Amino acid sequence: MSDEILVNVTPQETRVAVVENGVLQEVFIERSRRRGLVSNIYKGKISRVLPGMQAAFVEVGLARTAFLHASDIAHSGREGEPTPTISDLVHEGQEILVQVVKDPLGSKGARLTTHVTIPSRYLVMMPDDTSVGVSQKIESEAERLRLKALMGQITNEQGEHGYIVRTAAEGVDEEALRADAEFLRRLWATIQERSHSAKPGSVVYEDLPLALRVLRDLGGSGEVEKVRIDSRGTYRKLEGFARDFMPEMISKLEHYPGGRPLFDLYNVEDEIDKALERKVQLKSGGYLIIDQTEAMTTIDVNTGAFVGARNLEETIFKTNLEAAQAIARQLRLRNLGGIIIIDFIDMLEEEHKRQVLRALERGMERDRAKSHICEVSSLGLVEMTRKRTRESLEHVLCEACPTCGGRGSLKSAETVCYEIFREILREARQFADARKLLVLASQEVVDLLVDEESNSLAELEAFVGKPIHFQPEALYSQEHYDVVLM
Template sequence: MMGTEILMNVTPQETRVALVENGVLVELNMERARRRGRVGNIYKGRVNRVLPGMDAAFVDIGLERAAFLHASDVVPLQREETANGEVERPESIHRLLREGQEILVQVIKDPLGTKGARLTTYITVPSRYLVLMPDNRSVGISARIEDEVERARLKADVEALQAETQSPFGFIVRTAAEAATPEALRKDMVFLNKLWQSIQEKSVTMAPGTEVYADLPLTQRILRDMVGVELEKIRVDSRETANRVSEFAAQYVPELLERIEHYPGERPIFDLYNVEDEIQKALERKVELKSGGYLIFDQTEAMTTIDINTGAFVGHRNLEETIFKTNLEAAQAIARQLRLRNLGGIIIVDFIDMTQEEHKRQVLRSLEKAMEKDHAKSQICDVSPLGLVEMTRKRTRESLEHQLCEPCPTCAGRGYIKSAETVCYEMFREIMREARQFDARELLVLAAQPVVDLLLDEESASVAELQEFIGIPIRFQVEALYTQEQFDVVLL
């Protein structure tokens, strides 16, 4: 049985990291030198505008669009405790921020589409086992560490190290820290304390709108975050990057060191498991299922919709069985595609209608189980009265489609263009309008090839009638650069 492998394809312009499970691509991360992701980066910002109506502020951090900071993401100036010991939040953004104020902020969401980055002043700095929280002293343990004894041990160890290193900060213990020795935790804590000190020193001297701290490059970040994943191999097609990744692993993830290898092969590394083909498929609307059924993905501004069809799959037993089998296979494919396409926000899945409650339950359970491997947090609701499954998946980066594509210049993202027939009739109306308004000896019509073909063939009788009606000859000329919807009527 094959395990999980990481393939790293590195060029000076772009780094791509593929996560392959049992020979199948399940996740793709990419970072371009011109547009590095900014999640986790810390900036010195200046408050541009405070918006009481939205309880938020826009902050200039040096990017082309101002970033968004909500009141709930601002550390209160003074913590006011209520009778039951809870911290009461200052209710107004005006009490927290003022225009022109300089603040240290961290990006929690990259700029997506037309929206600027999302910020927080609850800054966190991660290392291998711990995450430092400068604004409080508490110790939190990752929910994925389930063993109560181990949770108690880690909490005690970290609290003891806080006292020993005289660290005034709080820490979150990451999943990777399960079974970590006190010495390993201590190294992390000392490293984080020093790092935070240097961030603070830099932030004092830097001008607003500058980056104070950047998260690790993608190749190293992947190793740090691949917590609890049994990796068979990490293959890197650049010797220099392989050396850098090995140095990083030796310091932070020594157990992965022997699995890192430089890939010197003649074949491009992404050809090993048909990764390039899978990326291409992940950009298409239609996803074929082995059974003959298929899925249709539609990504809109508000949500992503997924439709499931039986297609050519006719099954062997009866219709209900065929539908059930298709839906089960679809649940697996959807979980993989959501990770691969990195789709986030609201997702609506239209499974084929099932009559048996047991089948509905099994399909939903199958989807939940398949989503468990996904590191992005998701929430799945029950089947709605209309037979739809509503779910959400945490969105932090742009989807694969938004990273690799741009809207089509011909249809401007609509996904369709007017038919040649529609354009012909629009043109006839325009000719009538211009012939009435202006005196001309002749009309010249410039249009795309399919439109002119239609005018001279199936619509030739209509053109002859129109010429007779307006009493002016009409000439047609093909413009190669025109889209099907474009035309011009020129008076000669």
Template sequence: MSEEILINITPMESRVALVENGVLQEVHVERTQRRGIVGNIYKGKVVRVLPGMQAAFVDVGLERAAFIHASEISTREGNAAETISTLVQEGQSLVVQVTKDPIGTKGARLTTHLSVPSRYLVYMPRTSHVGISLKIEDEAERERLKKTVADCIAAEGIQETGGFILRTAADGARAEDILADIRYLRRLWDQISAQMQTVNAPTLIYDDLTLALRTLRDLVNPRIEKIRIDSRETFQKALGFVAELMPEVSDRLEHYPGERPIFDLYGVEDEIQKALERKVLLKSGGYLIIDPTEAMTTIDVNTGAFVGHRTLEETIFKTNLEAATAIARQLRLRNLGGIIIIDFIDMEDEDHQRQVLRMLEKQLERDHAKTNIIGITELGLVQMTRKRTRESLEQVLCEPCSHCQGRGNLKTPETVCYEIFREILREARAYQAEGYLVLANQRVVDRLLDEESGNVADLEIFIGRTMKFQVESMYSQEQYDVVLL
């Protein structure tokens, strides 16, 4: 399987596309004026302690105060049962790291369990634990990596406490690569430590890498054949970054100088547009309906035009298998997180159910975000979760519709006409007027003058006054005004 990473840079934004066998699997967007802050370390000030929620609000210099739970505050004694009031006081300075970006109306989420990542390792200065990614399953490799880290720490003569987590990328890594990572992380932590002592709250102490460099650190694996960057400046920065942290990747970096935009070349722009639509077409003729809500995301699977060749059960099974693959891709592409409920088409055969679940699990193995399939409910719905750290693609690129306020539908012209009639009746009872002027959208006025003309005439007789209508081109279908004449 060939994989490529495309990096598109403009002064306004950076975009990254992960393409597998010519098909877009992930897209990441970072606006220059609204960069993500996950991983950033701040010296903040506690502004409010909430004993009832076992949490506190911390001012780290953002638009909204950030939120930290008592369980995310480390103590020297390691006593997890301590209350928030004994852990922090208002006005106190606190060094914290962002674990979740501000999303919607919620402020950023924080922790004091600091960690700094490199290519193969995550350094945790406040623990002494050495852990290994669960995705590295081979027991012999896990033991080798653990021993390698211990040997490197001993060789460096590191005395003070500090723990490491070996990332999935460390699978098969050489001892000298891991040693280089440890040295890089030590240098970085020394810089952060020095700032922690000298700066005043609220201040940014450590700014995580830009999207382009973060991509090189987190997404590059042996399957990635090419990393194409369309900015000469970013390409030079990337060369310097990989020379220090991951020299074996240097020959895979490529500057793309073409006239045609790099995302157009691979059809990425069209795929991004499709990823914002509610309906996803399957090759068989079936389709998915994806509805993100505040509480969860629901995904409905339908056979659509697919009629199959054998039995109905076989048709349903084939559609569900195809849907499982498509759903795994859509979760990555749209960066959907939190609770996800999937309504596959009902299957009578339990073996078919197991195969569809296995297919979903297999496709989710390549997902960089942590996923957890809980199982099938009594109603036949698949429950799963996907770790949410950054805004979804829709939240980054879109805003709620100004006409329907995010409902996804509009009142019909007929409904608006009857609202206008009721408003006029209220006005007629409350005020004396010679007549009424109704300002409304074109479709509403057309209906008032056509299908509702009989009702208009009856209402004029009933209230003893005339009504005039005027089209307001800037009004949405639901907007109207009734003016006394």
């Protein structure tokens, strides 16, 4: 696999696209007005303790109070001791150092933890721990043992903090690991010093801007061939960062001065637009329908126009195989998280089910977000979860439709007509002294009332004994109407 990272910068926002073999796989967006908060460290103040939820609300200076669960609070309990309750761990008015693990999502505030972690090029420091872990993506057992032994020695010398060795550390020498550990040790000392003098509700440590963060997190994979940036100022910042921390990436950085927009060059804009649609077309003629709701995301697989295989079972199998690969890409591209239910087309053969599930697992292997995939259920559904730390692409770029309120459907003009008839009856009975009634509604509803429903309207006028007039309103939605007494 060959990856390219494209960085598009404007004064209002920075966008980063990850392209693998010419196909867009991931998009990151950070706006100057609303930067991501994950990994930021705050000095917070407990505003409310909720024993019934084993959680607390914390004021950290954001628009909404953040959420801290008891399981996310570090404590010095020993094995065998009863698990402390939220009331044992914190109290109202207490000042506390917390880190954001999930951005505010929808109506929910940020999710917090006191288990602080600080990432660098090769390591992630765990200040409140002394253990050493190695990334699961480093597959060589010999390399895992080597890295664990080196970091165990460094940890014993420092005697204070634990570390997780990142995938980028594969093959690096002891000197580089020591330099990274020393950098993190100094950074943590600075954070502690700031936290003592900071006021509650203030930021103590802020993670890197998006462009630098992506270079740090993705640049060390060894598969990134090029990083193209369309802003000279951002290019210089990345170049300086690479010179200090990632010298092997300097040759891969490239400033793009072309007149044609960088994202247009790689067809990224069109792919982003497609990622906001419900329907995803498959090359075979089949398609996916993706619906994102508050509780979960559902994905329905359909054969569509694909009729190409020898028999029905083979046609379904091939469609499901292609869908599994497309679903893995769409989850990354749209950044869909939480509970995901996939309704593959029903397969009869167990071997076909196993192969489709394996294709989905292979597709998810390159996804950095943790996921868990269950077996095909008795109803033919695949249940899975994908870790969600930031808003989905749809939530970042879109808002609920003001007409339907996010339902995705409107009452038909016929339904609204009959609602108006019932409202006229109600008003005529309640206000018998009215001389006439005026109905304000959308043009579509008025046209239906005076045309197809004209006979019903005449009967209604005769029944209430009052003339009924209609006035179309251009600003009214199809569901909106008013009945005015005159």
